[in-house]
Amino acid sequence: MAVIETKNLTYTYPGGTKPSINSVSIKVEKGEFVLITGPSGCGKTTLCRCFNGLIPHFYQGELKGEITVADMDTATHETHAMAKSVGLVFQNPENQLFALSIEKDVAFGLENLGMPREEMRERVDWALKLTDIYDLRERSPHEVSGGQQQRVAIAAVLAMQPEIIVLDEPTSFLDPLSAEKIFEVIHELNKKLGITVVLVEHRLDLTAKYADHIIIMDEGKVCFDGNPREILSTEETRLIGVGIPKATLLYHILQKEGVKLGDVTPLSSEELAKLLQEAFETK
Amino acid sequence: MIEVENVHFRYPNGVEALKGVSLVIKNGEFVAIMGQNGAGKTTLVKHFNGLLKPSEGVVRVNGVETTKTSVAALSRNAGFVFQNPDHQLFSETVEEEISFALKNFGFEAETIEKRITWALNLLGLAQYRKTSPFLLSGGERKRVALASVLAWNPETLILDEPTIGQDYQQKEKLRQFIVQMQTQGKTVVIVTHDVEFVAECNPRVLLMKEGAVVADGEGREILTDPEVLVQSSIVLPQIAQIFLKLAPLGLPKNVIDVYEAKEIVLKALEKRRK
Ligand SMILES: Nc1ncnc2c1ncn2[C@@H]1O[C@H](COP(=O)(O)OP(=O)(O)OP(=O)(O)O)[C@@H](O)[C@H]1O
Ligand SMILES: Nc1ncnc2c1ncn2[C@@H]1O[C@H](COP(=O)(O)OP(=O)(O)OP(=O)(O)O)[C@@H](O)[C@H]1O
Ligand SMILES: [Mg+2]
Ligand SMILES: [Mg+2]
Numbered sequence: 001m002a003v004i005e006t007k008n009l010t011y012t013y014p015g016g017t018k019p020s021i022n023s024v025s026i027k028v029e030k031g032e033f034v035l036i037t038g039p040s041g042c043g044k045t046t047l048c049r050c051f052n053g054l055i056p057h058f059y060q061g062e063l064k065g066e067i068t069v070a071d072m073d074t075a076t077h078e079t080h081a082m083a084k085s086v087g088l089v090f091q092n093p094e095n096q097l098f099a100l101s102i103e104k105d106v107a108f109g110l111e112n113l114g115m116p117r118e119e120m121r122e123r124v125d126w127a128l129k130l131t132d133i134y135d136l137r138e139r140s141p142h143e144v145s146g147g148q149q150q151r152v153a154i155a156a157v158l159a160m161q162p163e164i165i166v167l168d169e170p171t172s173f174l175d176p177l178s179a180e181k182i183f184e185v186i187h188e189l190n191k192k193l194g195i196t197v198v199l200v201e202h203r204l205d206l207t208a209k210y211a212d213h214i215i216i217m218d219e220g221k222v223c224f225d226g227n228p229r230e231i232l233s234t235e236e237t238r239l240i241g242v243g244i245p246k247a248t249l250l251y252h253i254l255q256k257e258g259v260k261l262g263d264v265t266p267l268s269s270e271e272l273a274k275l276l277q278e279a280f281e282t283k
Numbered sequence: 284m285i286e287v288e289n290v291h292f293r294y295p296n297g298v299e300a301l302k303g304v305s306l307v308i309k310n311g312e313f314v315a316i317m318g319q320n321g322a323g324k325t326t327l328v329k330h331f332n333g334l335l336k337p338s339e340g341v342v343r344v345n346g347v348e349t350t351k352t353s354v355a356a357l358s359r360n361a362g363f364v365f366q367n368p369d370h371q372l373f374s375e376t377v378e379e380e381i382s383f384a385l386k387n388f389g390f391e392a393e394t395i396e397k398r399i400t401w402a403l404n405l406l407g408l409a410q411y412r413k414t415s416p417f418l419l420s421g422g423e424r425k426r427v428a429l430a431s432v433l434a435w436n437p438e439t440l441i442l443d444e445p446t447i448g449q450d451y452q453q454k455e456k457l458r459q460f461i462v463q464m465q466t467q468g469k470t471v472v473i474v475t476h477d478v479e480f481v482a483e484c485n486p487r488v489l490l491m492k493e494g495a496v497v498a499d500g501e502g503r504e505i506l507t508d509p510e511v512l513v514q515s516s517i518v519l520p521q522i523a524q525i526f527l528k529l530a531p532l533g534l535p536k537n538v539i540d541v542y543e544a545k546e547i548v549l550k551a552l553e554k555r556r557k
Contacts, residue, residue, distance in 0.1 A: 013418065039450040040422030091421040091448070094367060143296055146366045146444070147320030147476075169421065172447045173366070175319040175476050177516040202422075202450050205479055205521055243451030246479060246521035246541055253545050259552065269521040273528035276548065280532050280555060 003164055003196050004028035004051060008065035011046060011055055020046040022220035023065070028164075033190050033197045033210050035228065038217035039241045044200045045091055047217070048168050051198065052086045053079040070163055084113060087157035091168040091200075093150040097141040102133060105141055106155045113160070127159035130185050132178065146173040154182060158189070164196045165189075171206070179206055186210075205245045208232065208267040216242060233265040247272040284310050285331050285439075285470075290340035292326055300326040302494035303340070310438075311468045313461060315481045315502065318491030319516030324474045325366055327491070328441050331472065333357040359388065362437035366444045366474070368428040372416040377408060380416055381431045388435055402430040405460065407453065422448030433460070439470040446477045458484055482506055482520035482539040490515040507537040 009024040021043040028034050036044050049055040053074040056063045067074050070085035087109075090096045099105040106127055110120045128134040131151040136144060141152050150173040157165060165186070171179035187210045190197045201207045208214075214231050216224040218240045224231045231237060232244050233252070247269045251261060261279060266272040285308040292301040300323045308314055316324050329335040330342045333349040342349045344357060365371045374380035381402055385395045403409045406426040411419060416427045425448050432440065440461075446454050454477075461471050461484065475481060481488065481502055488505040490498040492515050498505055505511060507523045519527065526538045526547075534551055538544050 040426070040448060040453055041420045045420055092367065092369065094369065139296075143294065143298075145321045145325060151320075169448060173320070173444070173476070175317075175322075175516040176478055176518040177513070178320060179476070180518055202448070203477075203479070241450045241452035243454070243479075247525060250522065250525070250541050250544055253541065254548060257545065257549055259548070269524035269528075273525045276525065276529060277532070279552065280529075 001030045002027045002068075003030045004067075004069050004198070006050070006065065006067045009047075009050060009067050010062075010064040011050065012062045013046075013059065014061045016061065019220055021050070021217075024217075024220075024222055025065075026215060026222060026225060028196060028198060028213070030196055031190070031194045032212050033187065034199065034213045034215060035204070035207055035211035036198065036200045036215045036217065037202060037204060037242055038223075040202075042217045043220045044217060045168055046220075048088060048166050048198070048200060050074065051164070051166050052088045053077060053082045054088075080112070083109065083160075083162075085162055086164045086166060087160050087162040089153050089157045089165070089167040089170045091172075093146075093153035093173065094142075096153045096156065097149060100140060101138050102141050102144070102152050103128070103137040105152055106137075106159050109156060109160045123159050123161075127155040130158060131155040131182065147175060147178065150174055151178075151182075158185075161189075161193065161195070164198065166198045166200075168200045169202065170199070176206075183207060183210060202243060204232070204243060205247075208245050208248070209271075216240070228267060229265045232267065251275070284308065284343075284345055285472075286341075286343040287327075287330065288341045288343075290327075290330065290337040290342060292323075292330070292335060293338045300494055301337075304494070304496055305340075306489065306496055306499065308470060308472060310470055311465065313465055313471045313484070313486040314473070314489060315484070315486045316472065316474045316489045316491060317476065317478075317481065317515060317517055318497075322491040322515070323494045324491055325443055328363075328443060328472060328474055331439075331441050332361040332363050334363065360437060361439040361441055362432035362435065364428050364432050364440075364442045364445060366447075368416075368424040371428045371431070372424060375415055376413050377403070377416055377419075377427050377430075378412045380427055381434050384431060384435050390435070398434045398436075402434040405433065405456065406430045407456075420448075422450070422453070425449065426453065429457075437469075440464065440472070442471070442473045444475055444477075445473055446475060446480050454480055476517075478506065478518060478520045482522065485539070490517070492516075503537055503539055506539055 005027050007025050010019045011021050012019045057079050097105050107124045131154050133151045189195045211228045214228040232248050247266050251266050251272055261275045287306045290301050290304045293299050333354040336350050381399050464471055485502040488502045489496055498511050520539050522544050523539050530536050
């Protein structure tokens with residue numbers, strides 16, 4: 001069952017001369033972990049804004065085509081009605097933070113849902129601990145570091161446990177180990193609770209291994225849509241500026257030199273290390 | 284030259300963000316500062332152009348203490364790009380944003396025009412010359428912030444998270460630009476979490492943890508040392524991870540470059556075959 005479906009979705013910002021997304025037709029199935037990538041400015045954030053109804057409710061401009069998210073037509077459902085089903089982690093964490101304390105920021109969405117106090121307390125603490133900011137909870141979100149702010153933005157969305165989580169470059173400010181931990185947490189929520197995850201990322205080194213499905217965009221259009229291993233093995237993905245994982249790149253280079261490493265394209269260092277170990281042992 | 288001597292820094296809310304940092308960055312060096320969230324990286328580099336002054340200790344830039352000169356004088360020498368571009372951008376068009384510093388520093392109209400065009404092309408922004416920076420994508424806004432500083436060609440560049448929001452091609456252009464800066468003897472300091480970018484540049488790496496510098500050395504050495512990295516919440520670059528796993532087969536451990544990796548694997552396989 002598709003939880004997000006678009007048909008020829010085209011959107012032009014007010015005063016824009018050309019559409020920022022152009023004839024986008026995609027399907028995201030329930031429970032999938034989808035990775036969206038593509039060059040800077042290709043329309044990833046614009047597409048995310050369509051998923052939670054910011055477009056067309058907050059951004060005017062011209063929206064054409066069809067879009068359904070969690071069985072709702074985003075054009076007729078207000079954004080607060082969507083918020084229960086779709087959570088969006090903004091690309092710039094600061095645009096999402098406004099409360100006097102980190103804790104209040106994380107609780108804000110739950111308060112709006114009218115969740116009982118006791119349950120809310122538990123959820124907030126759970127989200128603060130998952131993102132490792134429990135000790136900072138009483139501080140102002142404007143008196144912490146960039147990475148700490150980004151954790152608050154992630155915690156606020158995780159706390160809601162929506163049916164669909166859309167994350168727009170959610171770990172760009174995080175240190176590498178914390179980024180890895182957050183991706184593990186999100187992957188676990190995806191597998192255990194069946195939450196559908198849509199992740200926008202440039203750094204495929206960190207994320208390709210989690211994806212069931214990858215969508216690559218260029219100049220507002222979808223140019224690849226399907227299985228990550230198959231798509232990341234094509235030469236064209238590199239040409240449009242997608243930074244394929246270094247392990248995948250090394251695999252391709254070695255295959256070209258005649259080293260036999262099997263037909264399954266590796267997406268992580270673990271996978272390539274294993275293939276290389278086998279290659280060394282069979283010689 | 285940037286000299287930092289036993290610097291402590293406290294924010295007004297009492298948080299002690301730097302706890303006795305000492306280091307020297309020589310002219311012409313390329314340094315990457317890495318480390319966990321909240322380690323004090325941004326706080327430290329803000330001392331390099333006088334945006335922050337030490338609570339204790341001394342920071343000297345080209346021999347002059349930052350407390351004894353103005354931010355304006357320090358900024359003429361050191362261009363600073365903020366972690367979050369929204370803290371930096373304020374003009375109505377991209378063009379005005381880039382020309383602001385150039386005008387301030389008294390460049391001639393003709394030079395200004397040349398520099399703007401050059402910076403727009405370098406950062407792939409030519410089509411946005413007359414656009415408001417606030418109507419651009421996240422990655423594009425970061426590039427406007429970079430353009431506005433690179434345009435006036437400062438002696439020292441301080442870039443807080445320059446690769447955020449950038450695709451691979453943009454990062455590669457930035458890397459080539461930094462290499463070019465080095466050949467001109469300029470100093471480049473970046474703060475970054477992007478291990479793959481650092482692996483491609485191989486600069487001097489300073490690791491921070493809880494307000495202190497805990498390691499200082501060549502990129503290749505530091506990025507291939509799992510024990511040192513983990514204490515600063517950093518993960519090995521992918522190529523280094525692979526070679527760490529292959530070490531029992533007799534391959535070297537300190538490899539971070541894809542093409543070097545290829546040569547080593549091919550040679551080792553050849554040797555086995557014989
Ligand atoms: N509010 C806006 N008004 C007008 N144009 C916009 C606005 N936001 C983005 N754009 C333009 O729409 C295009 C797509 O932008 P979008 O933010 O969706 O890109 P992106 O793929 O998320 O890029 P990045 O990787 O840099 O974040 C860009 O050309 C951008 O300049
Ligand atoms: N404006 C501020 N007021 C009070 N405390 C602050 C402020 N900015 C940062 N801090 C605190 O100072 C410490 C160092 O922050 P800093 O921004 O230098 O870290 P950083 O290493 O740049 O982290 P990140 O990787 O997340 O950007 C952190 O504990 C942070 O919470
Ligand atoms: Mg974006
Ligand atoms: Mg910082």
